[in-house]
Amino acid sequence: MLGAQPAKAHAYILAMFPYPSGSLHMGHARVYSLSDVLARFHRQSGRKVVHPIGWDAFGLPAENAAIERGLAPAAWTQSNIAHMRTQLAALGAAFDWHRELSTSDPAYFRWTQHLFLRLWRAGLVERREALVNWDPVDGTVLANEQVSPDGRAERSGARVELRRLAQWFFKITHYAEDLVGDLDALDWPDSVKQQQLNWIGLQHGVALDLAVAPHCEPAAAPARVEVFVPDAATSTERHGLCIAVGPEHPILASLQRRIAASVRINTDAWLDGGVARRASSHRLRDWLVSRQRSWGTPIPIVHCDSCGPVPVPEDQLPVTHTWTASSTHKAAPGDSDAAACACPKCNGAARRETDTMDTFVDSSWYWLRYLDPHNTSAMASPSCSAQLPTDVYIGGIEHAIMHLLYARFIAKFLAADGVVALERGEPFARLLAQGMVLGTAYRCPDTGKYLAPTDVDTSGEPRVVATGKRAIVSVEKMSKSKHNGVDPMPVFERHGVDATRLYLLYRAAPQDELVWDSAAIVGMERFLARVRTLVDGVCAAGSGGSIASSPPAESGTASSATLAKAMADAREQVTAAMTRFGFPVAVASLIKLSHALADCPPHHAQTRRAVDLLLRLLHPFAPVVTLELAGRLAGAPVTTEQLAWPSAADAAFEVAVQICVVQINGKKAAVMEDVPAVIAHDHAAIQAHVLASPVVAQLLADPATGAQLAPRRVVVAKTGKLVNIVV
Numbered sequence: 268m269l270g271a272q273p274a275k276a277h278a279y280i281l282a283m284f285p286y287p288s289g290s291l292h293m294g295h296a297r298v299y300s301l302s303d304v305l306a307r308f309h310r311q312s313g314r315k316v317v318h319p320i321g322w323d324a325f326g327l328p329a330e331n332a333a334i335e336r337g338l339a340p341a342a343w344t345q346s347n348i349a350h351m352r353t354q355l356a357a358l359g360a361a362f363d364w365h366r367e368l369s370t371s372d373p374a375y376f377r378w379t380q381h382l383f384l385r386l387w388r389a390g391l392v393e394r395r396e397a398l399v400n401w402d403p404v405d406g407t408v409l410a411n412e413q414v415s416p417d418g419r420a421e422r423s424g425a426r427v428e429l430r431r432l433a434q435w436f437f438k439i440t441h442y443a444e445d446l447v448g449d450l451d452a453l454d455w456p457d458s459v460k461q462q463q464l465n466w467i468g469l470q471h472g473v474a475l476d477l478a479v480a481p482h483c484e485p486a487a488a489p490a491r492v493e494v495f496v497p498d499a500a501t502s503t504e505r506h507g508l509c510i511a512v513g514p515e516h517p518i519l520a521s522l523q524r525r526i527a528a529s530v531r532i533n534t535d536a537w538l539d540g541g542v543a544r545r546a547s548s549h550r551l552r553d554w555l556v557s558r559q560r561s562w563g564t565p566i567p568i569v570h571c572d573s574c575g576p577v578p579v580p581e582d583q584l585p586v587t588h589t590w591t592a593s594s595t596h597k598a599a600p601g602d603s604d605a606a607a608c609a610c611p612k613c614n615g616a617a618r619r620e621t622d623t624m625d626t627f628v629d630s631s632w633y634w635l636r637y638l639d640p641h642n643t644s645a646m647a648s649p650s651c652s653a654q655l656p657t658d659v660y661i662g663g664i665e666h667a668i669m670h671l672l673y674a675r676f677i678a679k680f681l682a683a684d685g686v687v688a689l690e691r692g693e694p695f696a697r698l699l700a701q702g703m704v705l706g707t708a709y710r711c712p713d714t715g716k717y718l719a720p721t722d723v724d725t726s727g728e729p730r731v732v733a734t735g736k737r738a739i740v741s742v743e744k745m746s747k748s749k750h751n752g753v754d755p756m757p758v759f760e761r762h763g764v765d766a767t768r769l770y771l772l773y774r775a776a777p778q779d780e781l782v783w784d785s786a787a788i789v790g791m792e793r794f795l796a797r798v799r800t801l802v803d804g805v806c807a808a809g810s811g812g813s814i815a816s817s818p819p820a821e822s823g824t825a826s827s828a829t830l831a832k833a834m835a836d837a838r839e840q841v842t843a844a845m846t847r848f849g850f851p852v853a854v855a856s857l858i859k860l861s862h863a864l865a866d867c868p869p870h871h872a873q874t875r876r877a878v879d880l881l882l883r884l885l886h887p888f889a890p891v892v893t894l895e896l897a898g899r900l901a902g903a904p905v906t907t908e909q910l911a912w913p914s915a916a917d918a919a920f921e922v923a924v925q926i927c928v929v930q931i932n933g934k935k936a937a938v939m940e941d942v943p944a945v946i947a948h949d950h951a952a953i954q955a956h957v958l959a960s961p962v963v964a965q966l967l968a969d970p971a972t973g974a975q976l977a978p979r980r981v982v983v984a985k986t987g988k989l990v991n992i993v994v
């Protein structure tokens with residue numbers, strides 16, 4: 268998709284922003300290496316690039332962690348952000364730091380509150396009593412999406428209780444049809460689309476109203492019940508719906524009794540008879556956004572006994588009452604005097620809403636704010652629409668449902684409400700769902716417990732140090748409790764950030780799981796050392812000045828054809844990887860080019876040209892070392908933008924070749940197609956080229972011993988197109 272738009276002047280490369288937990292993990296290193304590769308490629312291609320970073324800073328984990336440490340959530344979060352900022356800098360990623368935002372910053376959530384009020388004005392916010400999922404450990408309500416199928420809270424693991432409480436909802440169901448229909452236009456992995464489809468669960472069918480009278484109270488007035496029957500329905504049992512009707516009911520005439528005791532429902536007859544109507548239904552429920560916690564965006568509503576719920580006027584935003592920078596107590600904001608206020612409508616005594624919003628509201632619109640992060644009069648200027656949708660959105664597959672669904676809903680609303688011009692209201696045209704980084708975990712065979720690294724001897728077959736027994740080895744998602752996490756910072760220090768990035772990009776395709784193996788990074792260190800040696804050689808050969816002023820290519824060496832092919836292949840494969848994300852193949856082609864260069868004389872202009880090409884193509888993957896080496900080659904410091912992306916012409920040079928028939932004792936044995944044309948009249952050079960060929964070496968091997976037969980005589984024809992070897 269990106270490749271099909273070469274004329275595009277800008278690119279928006281967005282990676283999901285981190286939660287400021289306090290330390291960068293390997294998943295972060297992987298996702299931001301991926302986004303940085305793409306951002307640098309587009310900068311090298313002359314595009315204006317948006318590559319922002321920020322912090323998904325509200326939420327329960329920060330609140331709980333701060334309470335445990337006796338700190339205020341704001342102070343805890345800010346110190347985590349400061350630390351992680353230095354870690355991200357160490358990753359070598361070129362972020363637009365001037366766009367940095369934090370969802371817990373009043374300058375940001377003032378506009379999250381504005382979004383709430385926009386939704387309110389559009390009739391898409393509702394407060395109603397609902398049977399909700401109550402997490403007794405975290406003391407808050409959870410969305411259905413945050414409860415696992417076995418009825419436990421995803422975060423705390425507590426068994427969720429059902430309670431009837433007044434809660435705030437966003438009417439996402441209003442957009443259910445669009446959220447399904449517009450998936451088709453998105454360049455997203457099919458698995459993610461399918462998960463969204465399953466979650467929304469849209470079905471078409473027929474609806475009819477049934478009058479239901481309880482049979483134990485024949486005098487009672489019948490209740491009317493709307494019944495939905497999906498088109499795919501073949502039996503009542505399958506949908507868990509059992510409708511009992513009296514024998515005299517006319518509806519029975521349209522039911523055909525079959526011999527799954529199943530009943531096939533003839534909805535056509537109902538439609539024809541005017542009993543039912545076409546309708547759709549979905550599994551998706553309205554988005555419950557109320558949270559009874561303090562570390563979140565306060566809901567900007569005032570409750571007045573006379574006026575009911577009243578929105579806080581725009582000029583009084585942000586509402587910050589439910590938390591303060593010094594607050595350390597576990598949130599019970601409803602008890603606080605801070606909730607007392609005057610009604611904005613009648614000026615009578617009122618109280619503020621003390622619920623905060625689900626953090627998924629904060630992250631539902633940050634992709635827009637990045638484009639205009641310092642705007643104090645609007646969520647973003649209308650001119651930002653020109654930079655949307657994002658070209659690539661990169662993030663973990665674990666966000667396939669909730670975050671992506673909520674962000675799509677809010678984008679559709681903002682487009683409908685005139686805040687942003689966005690085709691179909693879709694913010695993320697293309698999605699790269701990154702696979703997890705897995706680590707090797709060891710368990711004790713006796714207790715089944717995970718073992719700390721010091722408790723396992725991995726010098727040979729992994730064994731428990733204490734007992735000498737063979738440890739149980741498994742590859743699992745990195746986690747502290749399994750002792751299989753790898754902290755990226757010591758890895759950067761030991762192997763270098765460039766080698767680590769290359770490893771992350773080469774080890775597995777970005778969509779696949781990556782099994783971490785520290786020992787394998789040295790291969791990337793060796794590759795970078797080889798590149799450094801190549802640059803050292805070219806610089807020592809001293810043909811200073813820029814590539815453009817170099818003398819024409821010498822194509823007379825036997826390795827010219829190999830080098831030419833390696834150059835063209837590398838450019839083609841690395842460029843293709845930027846649109847198809849085939850980074851392992853791209854890095855492999857760069858390694859191959861470095862090997863092809865190893866045989867080239869450093870004083871040749873062609874060698875220098877190929878080394879220059881290698882540095883440009885390698886730059887997105889290994890930015891630190893390539894900027895240094897390209898600067899040495901150019902004789903002055905260079906920037907990413909100056910390392911212009913090579914064109915096909917830059918990566919090609921003419922290597923005229925001719926065919927040569929090889930005879931052994933006068934019999935045709937092989938045809939060589941790579942004899943450089945410039946040596947056609949240099950019989951000694953042709954003879955050397957032919958004898959150095961692996962094909963000829965094989966032909967001259969003694970079949971019994973494998974020893975090389977020594978040619979007694981070699982005759983080269985006048986044309987240079989026939990060589991007869993006499994053995």
Ligand SMILES: [Zn+2]
Binds near residue numbers: 611614615617
């Ligand atoms: Zn009032």
